[in-house]
Amino acid sequence: MTALNVQFKKGVLELCVLVLLDKKDRYGYELVQKISNQIEISEGTVYPLLRRLTKEEYFTTYLQESSEGPSRKYYRLTDKGRIYLHQLVGEWKEFSEGVNQLIKEGINHE
Amino acid sequence: MNKSQFLSEMERHLSRLSIDEKDDILQDYEEYFSIGIEEGKTETEIATSLGSPKQLAKELLANYHIEKMETTTTTRNMFRAVWAVIGLGFVNLVIVLGPFLVVLSLLLAGWITGVAGVLSPLLVIVNTIVNPDIFEWYDVFFSLAFCGIGLFILIGMYYASNSVKNVFLRYLKFNLSIVKGGTNHG
Numbered sequence: 001m002t003a004l005n006v007q008f009k010k011g012v013l014e015l016c017v018l019v020l021l022d023k024k025d026r027y028g029y030e031l032v033q034k035i036s037n038q039i040e041i042s043e044g045t046v047y048p049l050l051r052r053l054t055k056e057e058y059f060t061t062y063l064q065e066s067s068e069g070p071s072r073k074y075y076r077l078t079d080k081g082r083i084y085l086h087q088l089v090g091e092w093k094e095f096s097e098g099v100n101q102l103i104k105e106g107i108n109h110e
Numbered sequence: 111m112n113k114s115q116f117l118s119e120m121e122r123h124l125s126r127l128s129i130d131e132k133d134d135i136l137q138d139y140e141e142y143f144s145i146g147i148e149e150g151k152t153e154t155e156i157a158t159s160l161g162s163p164k165q166l167a168k169e170l171l172a173n174y175h176i177e178k179m180e181t182t183t184t185t186r187n188m189f190r191a192v193w194a195v196i197g198l199g200f201v202n203l204v205i206v207l208g209p210f211l212v213v214l215s216l217l218l219a220g221w222i223t224g225v226a227g228v229l230s231p232l233l234v235i236v237n238t239i240v241n242p243d244i245f246e247w248y249d250v251f252f253s254l255a256f257c258g259i260g261l262f263i264l265i266g267m268y269y270a271s272n273s274v275k276n277v278f279l280r281y282l283k284f285n286l287s288i289v290k291g292g293t294n295h296g
Contacts, residue, residue: 027141028142029145036159042161043142045169047135047139048166048169048173051135051170068148069144072141073138073141
């Protein structure tokens with residue numbers, strides 16, 4: 001794992017969590033699995049992130065019983081979180097389009 | 111490493127936190143273990159995929175100290191937050207400690223200049239008492255001018271210190287989200 005890769009992922013993790021919660025409320029394990037199916041992450045780091053974003057009032061949490069076992073802590077996106085999500089998505093699109101354009105130009109000239 | 115080893119190591123590294131906070135964190139990881147086990151994973155597999163409890167604890171502590179600095183800024187809280195972020199890895203030592211020391215010394219220099227300016231009439235008085243024969247009126251006028259300038263500098267430094275605090279807080283948070291990331295070897 002290169003340093004660049006690691007630094008990238010941490011910032012993007014925040015975006016991933018917010019995006020996943022936009023559609024519906026989810027519990028921690030579910031969030032971690034959804035993300036780690038797509039990107040290789042150290043799964044434990046999602047929890048510190050969830051705590052931080054909850055304290056920033058981007059999420060609220062509630063406990064819900066599960067049929068299979070102990071109750072699960074669900075995370076719900078707040079209005080403040082949704083505004084932040086849209087801001088991040090905008091930044092991400094701009095950023096990734098810029099990088100993609102550079103890659104395209106670079107490869108065309110080779 | 112099994113579930114109880116993971117949790118007890120994490121608990122040990124989080125001993126600085128309040129009991130409520132610590133329990134809440136441990137409960138999150140306990141929940142993660144129990145759902146993982148329901149899905150047929152072994153405790154060891156889950157512990158490995160979570161990463162090093164020590165590193166996770168460091169990150170949680172850094173979160174905690176920054177948050178504390180936000181609610182009550184004392185010099186002590188600020189230093190703790192800075193140290194906690196530095197503790198996350200070597201890169202942070204360079205990009206956090208460097209700017210922090212530079213900014214801190216600039217602020218200190220500003221405060222000293224202001225205080226010296228404000229106190230300069232006092233120095234003239236002391237000088238006059240000790241050496242009455244070298245008294246010059248222009249010393250008095252200059253020192254009064256310095257006193258005025260010093261007052262302005264102090265007012266300026268007050269606002270500067272406040273905004274520096276806020277900027278630094280944002281910088282620490284930014285570090286938290288960018289630097290130490292993704293996997294446990296970084």
